[in-house]
Amino acid sequence: MKQRLLFLGPPGAGKGTQAEQLAADRNLLHLSTGDLLRAEVAAGSALGQEAEAVMARGELVSDALVLAIVRSRLEAQAASGGGGWLLDGFPRNLAQAESLGVLLDELQQPIELAVLMELDDAVLIQRLLGRGRADDNETVIRHRLEVYREQTAPLIRYYQSKGLLQAVEANGTVETIAERITALLG
Ligand code: ADP
Secondary structure, three states, rough: OOEEEEEEEEOOOOOOHHHHHHHHHHOEEEHHHHHHHHHHHOOHHHHHHHHHHHHHHHHOHHHHHHHHHHHHHHHHHHOOOOOOOEEEEEOOOOOHHHHHHHHHHHHHOOOOOOEEEEOOHHHHHHHHHHHOOOOOOOOHHHHHHHHHHHHHHHHHHHHHHHHOOOEEEEEOOHHHHHHHHOOOOO
């Protein structure tokens, strides 16, 4: 079974929900850069203070900062005997994807599957408006979708060209979508 995974898709596609469930079922490390950054903001750390305003605007936090977070988590997991992982919300641009590739080469842990969750903008916006997080007002949501299209969507081709990408339709119940994803894991 594939156990080194990443989830790609626009904000609101349900990556977090699916990732959390799948990671719990398969005993994978769930690495959500959004969750980790929000935890830093809540803790008031230097890192959190640096990230807070950027996140509130719906822009991307610096590559160096998120990479440091991901690197420390993946290295710790590798040092403690390894196991699978699921990256959710990272990488979010080509520079992050390239840095991740270098890190995973070092760890000798190549990605086995990139799952793209696809959903129409109208549905995404409705879902995000219903969620009510600090960065979920309409102006910021539209901006996050733009950032996704410009910076993150190029990763679709990037992972496609490496033969790693599989897409799932992300409309439906949580259970239906979970089944679609499970079917890709082999
Ligand atoms: P969503 O998928 O709904 O956009 P996330 O929780 O993944 O929500 O991300 C929330 C915010 O955290 C992003 O808008 C961005 O500011 C920041 N963030 C999360 N992951 C990254 C990343 N890999 N690189 C840069 N910024 C990130």
